[in-house]
Amino acid sequence: MTMNILVVDDEELARQRIQSLLQENSEYKICAEAENGAEALMMVERHQPDLILLDISMPVMDGLEVAKHLSGMPNPPAVIFTTAYGEYALEAFSTKATGYLMKPIRQEQLLKSLQQARSLNRAQRSKVLDDNEVTGAGRKHICARMRGNLELIPIEDVYYFQADQKYVTVRHKQGEVIIEESLKSLETDLADKFIRIHRNALVAKSRITGLAKNNIGRVQVKIEKIDDQLEVSRRHVAEIRRFVRNR
Template sequence: MRVVIVDDEPLARERLKRLLSEFPGYEVVGEAGDGESALDVIDDEEPDLVLLDIRMGGMDGIQVARQLAELEVPPAVIFTTAYSEHALSAFDAAAQAYLLKPIRVDKLKEALMRVRKPTRAHKPAPVAAPIPGGKPKREFVLATNRDGLVRVPAEDIIYFLADQKYTTVKHLHGEVLIEESLKTLEQDFAPWFIRIHRKALVATRFIAGLERDRHGDQHHWLRMKHASDPLPVSRRRLAEVRRFLTDV
């Protein structure tokens, strides 16, 4: 079972790794010290289980868990915290278990037994997105600015970029902010758009090319026509983007 550990205290993460090493079949594939980084690591690594602290600077563990619950195949979540008062919120966020620090081996074992179920690898793969060529459900987005209501046609939209509560709509004539999730936008604007990152949804007609990170690491970026800044491509989406570019 692939595991990601999220805690703002490095020593707490090390302790959890030591405890997990006592149980065969668990591999720590990533760790993070804050909520935003956690979502990026989880997006890249696709773990089966997340051990998640609650109180962290910025996005807390409850918020992270709620975002994970929206995934098509969400990982199991075990909260690890020093505070018992968050238990109700934790289970509302679809947590499978709630462990109080300092975490005991026997309690961790109980929690792991509770979530030991078919992992991502054993679940059916999601149905592939329809081949571009059809029409999306929606033909435009509506946004509000100082001048009132703005209607942006789907054919003018270059990409959607999510950031916490808001989503930026980059289009041929500028950009606007809307309060819609990428999950909804992805469903409504298929097959004209593809997901390249948990935060980014791009119009296939405006894709200019794929490039390696300019600093020489393993990250990839997508260049878009009519947009100056490239967009990050997550590792889990890279194969899909490459397939699209090959088929064009």
């Protein structure tokens, strides 16, 4: 059975090289290409590839962040990272991707990695990505589905996240969307940029302008440019007051 492959690299010559290495091998078919991580996620939705040859260092969204978003998909493809920079190896392996290739990629190494990936079924690939340990240190986007399409929201545009049962509302500059990520995972990934004010809410640190009390004496955060009223729980009041005072 032919394995469908998505090739993701911001350099056209690199994509062409992979094409040339596989062009005479009927076991593998390049079903699509992408030149950055954001485009890669769109191509995954559109073409449902079995595997991605994924460059790590790219504009817009790097390969490690792509792997993070893939982990939330119901049937993720296998991932083989490609890069010219050896210092990414440790972080790439922490994602438990099925392979890691250094550029310039040699045909023998490529075919060996593809064969290893072929041995995993979809359920096994999903488990590999579910077990990944990619942190949110380099995460720059929130990935949401809108009317069947993927929408990428820059982290810097987000005002707050608010949980309601299994869903989380993302309030951002252009409006709001609902995602299925947990508030806990968002807090872990984005701890340097967001602060918890309530068991159901994280607010962007840079967006908090002060505190106020509502008409029944409950403390609320004031958020720049929007009038949304988010309550600070008693458990978090002291921490939020310290944060506002010391910023």
